[in-house]
Amino acid sequence: MAREKTALLRVEGLVKRFGGFRALDRLSFQLARGEALGLVGPNGSGKTTCINVITGVYRPDGGTVLFEDRSANGLAPHLLARRGINRTFQSPRPFASLTVRENLEVAAAHGGPDGPRSDLQALLAWLDLDAVGERLAAHLTSAQQKMLDLGRALATAPKLLLVDELAAGLTPAELERVARRLRSLVEQGVALLVVEHLLGFLDRLADRVIVMNAGREIFQGTLKAAARDPLVREVFLGRA
């Protein structure tokens, strides 16, 4: 009998309320190992909230998050990091008074499913941060802070990586390097959820996209098909 490829992450009917407002309104999707899924939507549509619920910043008010077929609902972020889930932040906040290397060491101490990463020097080089390894994180450029934030997540060797607008504010050359790095992670089998407004960047990375509006999925498919979808066009461009 053929074995079904089971999803690494299954999100089912996720609800997150802030007061009476539903930031996530029964959101469902799946993500397989080695798959890159884009998450797009207008400002305030619930993209960051989705990442926050999956990574344990918020407990969902309804629905479930299953990771490797086990519930991941309501677990603290550091326990989820140990299970193999980590993320980057829309606004990175490294430990400013620690060096770049020390920031990675702190993250690595939280370990991943196979224990902490020991090759932090290689990780620094891979992120183009080897020349600033001993510099205080407070003294990095914003592009370098983004790479450090990616490094912090990768130091726990995640199976599922969620990135929140990593491309914003990068130069075209930096974008190119980051896209190549993320693509190589996917080729190594990491599942990637990419929240991004820059569609050109997303197009290079994502196998398919989910478009959100007001906490709900309004489209799932290729980015090309999304661009032709009447509802997606209405949400992004407004009524003509």
Ligand SMILES: Nc1ncnc2c1ncn2[C@@H]1O[C@H](COP(=O)(O)OP(=O)(O)OP(=O)(O)O)[C@@H](O)[C@H]1O
């Ligand atoms: N901690 C919070 N308390 C109250 N409301 C919140 C909180 N976090 C998010 N929201 C609200 O939930 C909605 C979704 O926010 P979210 O940050 O998930 O949007 P987003 O899609 O990531 O937007 P952007 O593209 O601007 O980053 C917004 O209306 C936001 O104001």
Ligand SMILES: [Mg+2]
């Ligand atoms: Mg956001």
